[in-house]
Amino acid sequence: MSKNRLRQVLVVLLSVMLLILAACGKSGGNNAPANQGSSGSSGSSGSSANADGGQKANTDEIVELSLFIDMPWYPLKEWKGPVAEKITEKTGVKLNVTVATDDNQLPLMIASGELPDLVFTYFGINRLSDSKLSYPWNELIEQYAPDFEIDKTRIAIHTMDDGNFYTLRNAFATKEEMDSNPYALGNDGNPAIAVREDILQELGNPPINSLDNFVNVLGLVKEKYPDMIPLTMDINWIEEYFQQQLGVEAAFEQWYENDGVVDYAISHPKMLDFYKFMNNLYRKGYILAENFAYANDQIDDQYAVSGKAFAHAHTVSVADSDNIKIKDAGENFSFKLLPSVISDEAVMVNSGLGFAGTFITRSNKNPEASIKFMQFLASQEGKELVMFGIEGEHWTWNEKGYPDLKYDPSDTEFVNSVGVKWWYLYNDGVMEGLLSYVPGTQKTQALLERKEHTIYKPELGLIQTQPDSEEATIKSKIDEMVKNESVKIYLAQSEDEVVKNYNAMMDNARKQGLDKLVAWANEIYQKKAPLFK
């Protein structure tokens, strides 16, 4: 009966394991958000009314708050490292971090009513700016931190229809702020194209200072190097560089404005020129049809790094990062960025409002400590600490006005272990820009060029659909349609077909409710634009 005996042993083993793990599970779980109590130090927080909101007067206990980061790719998931420790020292707050595994987690938390103390998100900003779900910052500031000063522009941007604001997005800077510091640059969210330096040399170094030149060079490459792909593009960055050079003021899914009237990107007068341009590239064989169907954003990188592509379209860091990979692989060719502006019609409009914001949810057990925590992060000291590291130890100011870092900001191991930058639950664009300033890199050069040409229109960024609204549905359907139809236009067999398909697409958009959407957008714009004056 050994089979039976074996079975019995298994059963016993299993039950024991089950019991152990069940016990482990329930008791060991001290990371549960929201419902676990932690010391509230509301009594002892007689903090000094310092203008920079820094020092926390002696607290006997550290406040532990749970934080949910709504970005699955986030590089940090634990509150540790010198920067985190310093923040705790200054604010008395320790964070219990959970990083999202996918996009469904936050909606699940919202619907089931189990939100943690703090949520850091960008997709969920509109949803969480709701008094049912979060504390309005203005109320908390009035009650607990009346010395927390915030500039009018930021407040204006984040004020909802009910008159409250529930968060401040990080990574934002007004035009004045950016202008005041020559070293404050943009970030990686800017398009660029890099070309093979060595091949350019072999072709006799033809100048590339206009779009026509560029297209001609692509032609030369195709002729002399028939096995190479003249231009390969990252699936997320196919359009933007060219759109900007051709004077299309808004990228797909965004808005542009002229004389106070707002319209959707696809209606822009130069959009058809852009489509014709792309179609021309395709018909001449400079871009592959397959490029529009790449299933991920690494295929183009590999074309470039393995030497099969002449030009590579991606972000401003494309040349630098490709070159590092190429060296790693032991090859010796390199990429060089094209100038940021190669056309007289180029227009670069920045309508960004920032990146992500932190919310103090209604489940928060210590709103006072929370708002003061944000206040510290917003102070000059807090901003510098978070973005650069500990002053003296990791960096110092130099006379020119940007920080001398004692480490390489692209050294991820170091950056993540110290906790530089990624605790930017609140920070601003100038600080981030300063971190981007690494003299000598192509990226910095490109960003400097861009800075001169960028026009700021944050009012346009305020045109945002509310979740579950009719406009949101119309917009998502039109956007989805444009994605598919655009490719048909790029791959048309003749310029006439381009025009035909474009008009058909516009008709379709109108049938889907484009006019309604635009009317709504203008309404919002009229309401919000004055806030910036």
Add this chain to the structure above:
Amino acid sequence: MDVNKPVTRSAAVVWRSQLWKRFKKQKLLHLFVGLGIIFLLVFSYTPMFGILMAFKNYTISMGIKGIFTSDWAGLKHFEEFVTDYRFGEILRNTIVLSLLKVIFAFPAPIILAILLNEAKNLFFKRFVQTVSYLPHFISWVVVVGISFAFLSADVGLVNKALLQLGLISKPIDFLTNPDYFWGLAVGSAVWKEMGWWAIIFLAAIAGIDPSLYEAAQIDGAGRLARIRHVTLPGMKGTIVVVLILTIGNILGGGLVGSNFEQAYLFGNSINNPTSEIIQTYAFKVGLKEGRFAYGAAIDLMQSVVSVTLIFLSNYIAKRRSGSSLF
């Protein structure tokens, strides 16, 4: 009903007591089943209150209460989906893809199981069978990734080989041509899941009494005849059950499932006219935006279709083959 409804009162009493006697005799069986029913009531039926969402103007910021307290929207979400300008195309794509999978992907594991059963060398049998289920474990994301290396019109190995051999003059755009999507999807689904589902059929074959084979042989039946008269009938029950369940899941891709993953991952702007199916479209314009009520309506529509098909196919199976699900 196998018991005629009684007409007179006394007959009714007798009938009821007979039923009760039967019940008592089977009480252990009812206990076993009852445990299962309770389980289903708790984990499947209680959450069904979420279906209400499909008929309401619900947003998640309303919380759980909101499912009950939000306004009725009637058939608004359903209407929205059905009147969408792409509805016809999406419906066609979903149905064609699903039908193709039933026709090609359903028989494949059966044939594989039979072939494996016919192989004589035990080591060969076990080795091939083990290899056959390996693709099941390669996630679709990885499959799509490696398919680029093989099927790309530009760098794909298959195209390079075909060009070299002179069989084609210009690369075939497997991954982007709308005409190839269905073939690509069905072919890759068969490749990926055939070996895994064959296991069920192998188990069914393993349950066939070996003496039946001997008897057939003695009667002079050759290999093919034995397959037809012993193996297949021996698998009939399992085949019918799995077939009915396949049809029930037809919108999701039947036995091999994965309609959504394939359409989402292999689908792109170029093959979109044939690759956009109900689930992916609903995802892109609904769930990605967090429109749970809309998503619930789409799910509900699919559920109704599934259950209807199940009852229908069960009825047909009972009629045609005598064995059925219930």
Add this chain to the structure above:
Amino acid sequence: MAGTVWSQVQKDRVMDISVTVILTLMMLTMLYPFYYVLILSFSKGTDALVSGVYLWPKNFTWENYYHLLRDPKWYQAFLVTVARTVSGAFLGVTFTCLVAYGLSHRDLLFGKVYFIIVIFAMYFTGGLIPYYVVLRAVGLLNSFAVYIVPTMLSTFFLLVAISFFREIPNELKEAAHIDGANEWTIFYRVVLPVSTPLIATISLFTGVGQWNAWLDSAYFVQSEQLRTLAFRMIEVINKSNAPSDAIGAANSVSTGVTSYSLQVTAMVISIAPILCVYPFLQKYFIQGIMLGSVKG
């Protein structure tokens, strides 16, 4: 009858050869991609897609494995996953078979009603949010039990098992009845022992499901000690998936590890233990009976 015997042998051999050829071809189409994936896991991410790695990695590296397994938390995750696989499969098999046994009796009173309840439960769902709420109400959230209790009954296998049990010759069961056995004894002593292929199959499918599950670990569990191996892998893969325009995310220069190469490696790590355990189950449904050998 010499003529007939000859052609039988010939037919038999033709059959054997065709079977072997078909199976071999099929096997190659499955073996090679798997092998390809294996060597991808040992390649630098940057080599994978375009440069034509086909037979051997261009630059052999352990990088991907190191990246996935260096977090000490994965040991705990491994233990948790093993525990849930074994207990989940065991629980799933026994419960499903028990219920199936009951339902397999065609003369069961209310049988049709029970079936309809099962069918509707299979295809109608309230969605993620109500399910979560029910789990919360029942107290399963954030416990090990949430991994194995809600999955105890697989409606698909319930139906498959029912059809298996119905194929079992009635004589066996009747004989036991006559001997005075009750349903439980019949189930345990008579039906189960002859259902080894079924049990092996359900164990395999539910076991693999448990082994690869990460969704419940993500949504229904917060305690770090309870996370599963698959969840840990998804975490690492997510981290390497930074959107290229996520502001500042591109600061990190690729070390040769890409999200794609990590996914491939995670897949190899997950399947390795299954490959080890599989042969033990395989013998239950691959028989060594020599069929079709022509008797002299």
